[in-house]
Amino acid sequence: MKTSIIILTFNQLHYTKLCIDSIRKYTEKDTYEIIVVDNHSTDETVQWLKNQEDIKTILNKENLGFPKGCNQGIKIAQGDNILLLNNDVIVTPNWLSNLNKCLYSSDDIGAVGAVTNYCSNYQTIKGAYKNTEEMIDFAKKNNLSNKDEWEERLKLIGFCMLIKKNVLEKVGTLDEIFSPGNFEDDDYSFRIRKAGYKLMLCKDVFIYHFGSISFNENRNKFSEIFTVNKKKFEEKWGFSTSYYSDIQVDLINLIDHFQFEKINVLEIGCGFGSTLLQIKNVYKNAGLYGIELNKKTLEITRAFADIQCIDIEKEDPPYAEEFFDYILLGNTLEHLYDPLNVLKNIRKYLKKEGKILMSISNVIHYNIIRNLLNGDWRPVHHFLKTPIRFFTINEIDTMLKTAKYSIEIVTGKITQQHEDDKQFINSLNQIIGKDMTSQYKYCEYYIKSKKFESASGENTEIKFLLRRIENDILVEESITCLIEMLHKCKLDLYTIMKLIDVAIIKKEKVFNQLAAQLYKKSMYEYANVLLAKSYEMNPQHMETQKLLKCMEGEHPC
Structure with a gap:
């Protein structure tokens, strides 16, 4: 499987070199191709690109902006996936393999993205590092493939977005009305979701992002473009992405x-x-x-x-x-x-x-x-x-x-x-x-x-059942009743634990008896939480130790 990595450049050769060097260093050979679309750089970028034998280049005679430039790269891409990557990033160990693992973990996933140090949309994570070497060490520890670190999202920021080729063929290329740039990634995210695909954020992929290098030279122009494209997005979709996308x-x-x-x-x-x-x-x-x-x-x-x-x-x-x-x-x-x-x-x-x-x-x-x-x-x-x-x-x-x-x-x-x-x-x-x-x-x-x-009503009944368990009165019947309430979602574990803390004297005894029965009912997560609470209260409790060994398979239940 091959990924077509599409990078746009406009001057800033120093950052482009860092980006491409990191790709070469931290990406498995023969799993990717690099396509650079240059938007009429006036520094030494063009000459440097001409000397790179492993890079496909498109050299524009004018600055066409991000969406148009990306679409040019997509047209000549031969990979199974398309990766839109900013030139002001440093990729890290396992970055592309981890992204691909998530992308192909399900047929209904259309695109995936990474976390970084500089980004909006809750895609930022903090890391303690002072230089590139320390950052790479941080990334190595973070970039351990783990599906529990994948989150579904409504949109992904386009600094690093990996898209299945067949999804792109169905959805189409970036909307060029957003040239020179801004809101094209919001628009594309919603188009992918509207087509029935999921977007996933891979928290097990950290890459370093310098951030907004192209726009930093002219903040006033950036602000004008942002305002214009924000209006275009709202006219196209009928809502404001900034107003409706906040995660509480x-x-x-x-x-x-x-x-x-x-x-x-x-x-x-x-x-x-x-x-x-x-x-x-x-x-x-x-x-x-x-x-x-x-x-x-x-x-x-x-x-x-x-x-x-x-x-x-x-x-x-x-x-x-x-x-x-x-x-x-x-x-x-x-x-x-x-x-x-x-x-x-x-x-x-x-x-x-x-x-x-x-x-x-x-x-x-x-x-x-x-x-x-x-x-x-x-x-x-x-x-x-x-x-x-x-x-x-x-x-x-x-x-x-x-x-x-x-x-x-x-x-x-x-x-x-x-x-x-x-x-x-x-x-x-x-x-x-x-x-x-x-x-x-x-x-x-x-x-x-x-x-x-x-605090009244049903809680009174739960306290009554817990006290019967504590005092060895119709224990099995009382536990069965509580478990049934858990199954039907009329009761939650947090409430049970809170009431045991408030109303029960022999707390470990009740926690352990409930845990044992929940384990037998294959409600293992519930049982583990109760047993952990019992152990926290008294690590020396004989029944708690016995149940722990039982659940770990060291002792017959």
């Missing part, structure tokens, strides 16, 4: 289920489902549901989630009551005319232990107050372009209590403060006569809340 990572981090458990998640205002898809990457057994007003996004989202195009303020969603473990409202409440009524109405769709996860911009962030005092309204958070409602944490708390929720966790995003910011906050505190720093510092809140009655 901080809300995902508030989910407290174990990754192997079955959960149902609804996101209201889901865009084209970036957050839902990332939840699926982490929680493989999650059922994904979404509500979105913009119909244009549905052709992208419906491939992996059940999306309803309804107005949540005017229509009741078609879900069974007590169906969802989590309902997400990511920067949604600010755009509702009656957010309190929506919170009241969706409450019935939450399970008894279900949670509302929301992100809400803070209207009294110090930068907003300062801008208002200067006669300007500039929201800190980019989602607040057309807000209808504004919130402080006190107003959020009051609204949730009125809708019969209680706040479990409040975190938030804090902007970096300089000395003049701290002085301004101190001045505000002096004016109002109390310390409000904790509220001024957050530009956005992340909140987890639950129903008021979550």
